């Protein structure tokens with residue numbers, strides 16, 4: 001019986017709230033986005049608009065892929081390309097009342113998941129680190 | 142009783158073997174390392190020597206941090222800096238007969254772990270994705 005309880009809990013208590021999450025705006029250019037990623041130390045962050053709605057995800061691999069020229073990496077292009085041109089749009093997301101089980105299944109292939117409300121406003125993220133910590137604690141009960 | 146069995150299994154059957162793992166050499170420069178990361182799509186890979194011994198880990202955040210100038214990102218420096226100057230050396234590692242429990246605890250704070258033999262030769266990696274897949278399957282028994 002105990003095994004199932006962890007799967008049914010909702011994720012509300014374990015998300016990192018939006019004010020603690022680094023992000024970029026859809027209208028930013030890739031040079032700015034790369035600077036945010038470099039300074040924050042993260043390899044991917046959510047992409048929002050000025051109403052704090054979720055639009056997608058931008059990562060260093062996506063940005064660097066846009067700089068791959070024929071022979072070398074061409075960084076000069078970065079200021080001329082917008083985040084919305086290369087960001088990953090079709091990302092899975094969670095609602096605050098989604099169960100742990102849904103988050104666990106989606107985190108198999110995603111390092112983190114964005115959490116939104118019914119108007120698609122960004123609430124925060126749920127990371128692999130937090131879910132692994134919960135699972136390790138659960139298995140050591 | 143069932144809960145503990147998964148923790149005691151050794152990790153041998155779930156690692157990604159070395160021939161499937163992208164890596165760079167200690168003597169490579171950061172421009173080459175960034176190219177390997179960009180083409181492979183990974184954000185961090187192991188650093189080896191020509192004897193296939195493990196020396197550390199190199200990531201896009203570590204490389205980009207080395208390019209942060211006063212005002213902007215200075216990519217010209219990359220070909221003049223060696224991987225061994227910026228790589229993360231003090232990384233946790235696993236042996237093939239280590240238990241799942243040790244891997245789970247270390248993957249809380251590390252996206253992947255390198256696996257080595259007694260001579261520190263690189264055997265492969267164990268990733269968060271694989272361990273989450275195992276845990277999800279275990280909880281759905």
Ligand SMILES: Nc1ncnc2c1ncn2[C@@H]1O[C@@H]2COP(=O)(O)O[C@H]3[C@@H](O)[C@H](n4cnc5c(N)ncnc54)O[C@@H]3COP(=O)(O)O[C@H]2[C@H]1O
Nearest residue numbers: 020021022041042043044045111112127128129250251252
């Ligand atoms: N400043 C820091 N301090 C301590 N540990 C750090 C760290 N930066 C990275 N890590 C460690 O490295 C893992 C991978 O980070 P990454 O940036 O690739 O991948 C991250 C990043 O893309 C995103 N993320 C996490 N926290 C974030 C935040 N506060 N703002 C924006 N994005 C975040 O979620 C992904 C998974 O994060 P998770 O925590 O599971 O896993 C993190 C964490 O264990």
Ligand SMILES: Nc1ncnc2c1ncn2[C@@H]1O[C@@H]2COP(=O)(O)O[C@H]3[C@@H](O)[C@H](n4cnc5c(N)ncnc54)O[C@@H]3COP(=O)(O)O[C@H]2[C@H]1O
Nearest residue numbers: 109110111161162163182183184185186252253268269270
């Ligand atoms: N080409 C691809 N195809 C499918 N999914 C991909 C992918 N590249 C990345 N991903 C997904 O993104 C996650 C984070 O990748 P990242 O490169 O930041 O972080 C990776 C990377 O640093 C390293 N890694 C994984 N496989 C590798 C390999 N074959 N060679 C070198 N490093 C590898 O281990 C970290 C964790 O990997 P994990 O699989 O848990 O988690 C991966 C995986 O779920």
